[in-house]
Amino acid sequence: QEGPCCSSEVDEEIREAEKILNAFLCYGLYGREMACRTMMSFKRLSPAHKDIILKSHNEHMRNVLKCVDHNQEVLKKIVFYGLNVFGEEFAEKTRKIRQKRRPDPHYMSKVLSTMRQIVREWSVEGKPERDATYTPLIEALRKRYPDENSRSSVKIMVPGSGVGRLAFDLAKEGFTVEGNEFSMIMLIASSFLLNACYEENEHVIYPYALDKSNSWSYADQTRPVYFPDIGKSRTDVPSNFSMIAGDFLEVTQSRRESFECIVTAWFIDTAKSIIDYIETIYRLLKPGGCWLNVGPLTYHYEDMLDEMSIELPYEEVIRFVRLTGFDVLREERIVSYYTINRLSMLQNQYTCAFFEAIKPVSS
Numbered sequence: 001q002e003g004p005c006c007s008s009e010v011d012e013e014i015r016e017a018e019k020i021l022n023a024f025l026c027y028g029l030y031g032r033e034m035a036c037r038t039m040m041s042f043k044r045l046s047p048a049h050k051d052i053i054l055k056s057h058n059e060h061m062r063n064v065l066k067c068v069d070h071n072q073e074v075l076k077k078i079v080f081y082g083l084n085v086f087g088e089e090f091a092e093k094t095r096k097i098r099q100k101r102r103p104d105p106h107y108m109s110k111v112l113s114t115m116r117q118i119v120r121e122w123s124v125e126g127k128p129e130r131d132a133t134y135t136p137l138i139e140a141l142r143k144r145y146p147d148e149n150s151r152s153s154v155k156i157m158v159p160g161s162g163v164g165r166l167a168f169d170l171a172k173e174g175f176t177v178e179g180n181e182f183s184m185i186m187l188i189a190s191s192f193l194l195n196a197c198y199e200e201n202e203h204v205i206y207p208y209a210l211d212k213s214n215s216w217s218y219a220d221q222t223r224p225v226y227f228p229d230i231g232k233s234r235t236d237v238p239s240n241f242s243m244i245a246g247d248f249l250e251v252t253q254s255r256r257e258s259f260e261c262i263v264t265a266w267f268i269d270t271a272k273s274i275i276d277y278i279e280t281i282y283r284l285l286k287p288g289g290c291w292l293n294v295g296p297l298t299y300h301y302e303d304m305l306d307e308m309s310i311e312l313p314y315e316e317v318i319r320f321v322r323l324t325g326f327d328v329l330r331e332e333r334i335v336s337y338y339t340i341n342r343l344s345m346l347q348n349q350y351t352c353a354f355f356e357a358i359k360p361v362s363s
Contacts, residue, residue, distance in 0.1 A: 013086070013090070013184070014090065014093050014094050016184055017083060017086070017090070017094040017184060018094050019103075019104060019107050020079070020107060020110070020184055020185050020188065021079055021083065021094055021095070022101065022103050022107070023103040023104070023107035023108050023110065023111045024075045024076070024078070024079035024111055025072075025075075025076065025079070026101075026102065026103045026108070027068075027071060027072050027075050027108070027111055028068055028069060028071075028072035029102075030103065030108055031064075031065075031068030031071070031072070031209070031210055032065065032068060034210050035061055035064050035065055035068065035210075038061065038212065039058075039061055042054060042057055056218070057218075060218040060221075060222070063218070063222045064209050064210070064221070064222060067206035067209035067222050068206075068209055068210070070204070070205075070206060071115070071205055071206055071207075071209065074203060074204075074205050075111065075115075077192065077196075078188065078189055078192045079188055081191065081192045081195075081196050082187070082188030082189060082190075082191040082192045083095075083188060084191070085187055085188065085191035085245075086187075086245075110185050111185070112207075112210070113339065114163075114185055114186070114189050115205055115207040116207055116339040116341075117162060117163050117186070117189070117339060118163060118189065118193070118205065118207075118227055119205075119207055119225050119227070119339065120338070120339045121162060121163050121164070121165035121166075121193075122163065122165055122193055122197075122227040122228040122229060123225050123226060123227045123228070123229050124226070124229045125225050125342060126229075127229070128337070128342075129336060129337055129338065129339075129340075130165065130166075132334060132335070132336035132337070133265060133266070133294045133295070133334060133336045133352060133354075134165070134166050134169065134265060136294065136332075136334065136354060137166070137263055137265060137292050137294060138169060138170065138173065140292055140356055141156075141170065141173065141175065141261065141263075141292070142173065144261075144290060145175070148173075148174050149174075151173065151174035151175045151176075152174055152175070152176055152240055153176070154175050154176065154260045154261065155175075155176045155177075155178070155258065155259045155260050155261075156170055156175045156176065156177045156178070156259060156260065156261045156262070156263055157177075157178045157179075157180060157258075157259045157261075157262045157263070157284065158170065158177060158178070158179045158180065158262075158263050158264075158265070159180045159248045159262070159264055159267055160180070160181065160182070160248070160264065160265070160266065160267030160270060161179035161180060161181050161186075161190070161243070162181065162186050162190070162266075163186055163189045163190040163193055164179060164190035164193060164194050164243070166263070166265055167179035167241065167243075168194060168237075168238075168241060170263065171238040171240050171241035172238060174240075175240070175261075176240040176241075177238075177240065177241050177242070178242050178243075178244060178259075179241070179242070179243045179244070180243070180244050180245075180246070180248055180251060180252075181243065181245060182245075182246060182247050182248065182270075184245075187243070187245050190243065193227075193228060194237060194243075195237065197227070197228045197232070198231065198232060199231050200228065200229065200230060200231035201226035201227065201228070201229065202228075203226065203227050203228075204224045204225065204226050204227075205224070205225055205227070206222055206223070206224055206225070207225055207341075208220070208221050208222075208223070208341050208343075208344075209221060209222055211341060211344070213346075214344045214345035214346040215343075215344065215345070216343060216345065220341075220343040220344075223343070248277070248280070249276055249277075249280055252280060252284055255283075255284060256283055256284070257283075257284070257285065257286045257287070257289075258284055258286070259284055259285055259286065259289060260285075260286055260288075260289045260290070261285075261289055261290050261291070261292065262281050262284060262285060262289070262290075262291050262292075263291075263292045263293075264277075264281070264291070264292070264293045264294075264295070265293075265294050265295055266294070266295040266296070266338065266352075267293075267295060268293060268295065268297075268317075269295065269296065269297045269298050269299050269300060270300045271310075272301050272307060272308045272309055272310065273308065273310040274299075274310060274312060274317060274320075275310065275320060278317075278320055278321055278324050279324060282324045282325055282326065282359060285359040286359070287359055287360065287361045287362070288358065288359065288360075288361045289358070289359050290356060290357065290358050290359075291326065291356070291357045291358075291359070292355075292356055293353070293354065293355050293357075294334060294352050294353070294354045295350075295352050295353065296350045296351070296352050296353070297311075297312075297313070297314060297317070297353070298350075299311045314353050317353075318331065318353075318355065321355075321357055325359065325360065326357035326358065326359060327357065327358045327359075327360055328355055328356070328357045329356045329357065329358060330354075330355060330356040331353070331354070331355045332354040332355070333351050333352070333353065333354070334351070334352045334354050335349060335350070335351055335352070336349070336350050336352050337349055337350070338350060
């Protein structure tokens with residue numbers, strides 16, 4: 001695990017970590033405030049309407065509060081364990097400066113999305129999403145490297161590895177895998193998932209407890225989701241698997257021709273300039289190496305007025321991939337969802353671009 005390189009960066013990272021820690025530890029307060037707001041609205045109903053729905057709603061809200069309290073305990077475990085990925089001194093400094101206060105909505109939204117990311121990557125409920133876009137990547141690598149005994153010599157990088165499942169699964173296939181993640185909150189969660197979860201379905205969360213819109217029933221909102229969906233002991237975390245923290249462009253700027261394969265899943269649209277990503281991937285690959293990509297083009301910086309953001313349509317992206325020097329072997333469109341509540345009335349669907357490209361040996 002690589003960390004910050006100078007004291008100013010350390011201070012900035014600690015301040016960021018404190019905001020994340022505060023958001024994790026204030027989830028329960030936030031959840032109870034949301035529940036109280038809902039209950040106050042229902043109390044304003046007319047007596048006749050209260051007689052009809054208040055009994056079932058009050059019972060539901062009691063269940064919601066239980067779910068919120070349970071989620072808070074799980075989130076405490078995740079953040080206190082995960083902070084140590086940056087070193088004990090870093091974690092201790094973060095805890096010391098922590099001031100209990102109402103969390104920034106931006107950071108609380110990250111906590112809520114982290115729970116959904118755990119569902120997507122490490123639960124049975126998330127398997128259809130993984131099957132849609134992770135499985136084609138894994139199958140392409142199996143086909144390209146059929147000899148399992150020689151896969152350890154195949155070095156793969158997975159930028160934007162989220163909470164680690166794709167990189168972990170590739171390492172389980174026998175490849176030497178380096179995951180890369182910029183988001184501190186994802187790194188904290190992935191550290192817990194990869195290093196502190198040993199039994200199948202040993203943890204449970206209620207990720208939809210605070211969802212009130214597009215529900216078919218109260219029970220759908222408070223249903224449990226168990227994780228991880230696979231059991232593993234300490235010795236099962238592959239020795240050929242590592243994680244590197246930091247911005248993809250920054251942590252790779254001094255590297256060249258280091259990997260046989262780079263796998264990007266739901267990643268390339270996180271760039272301020274997707275052109276920089278394409279050129280960096282080309283530089284990092286050894287001659288003859290392959291780039292496997294899947295995902296949409298939901299450009300993350302599009303609505304940030306103070307940030308540079310280059311938004312290209314797919315036809316321009318793939319044209320630049322070829323101009324950079326890649327031979328594009330295969331292109332497909334794959335329909336998939338992303339961190340959906342599978343029992344919700346709202347199901348946002350993506351049509352993802354899948355392609356396989358090769359850096360020519362002659363390069």
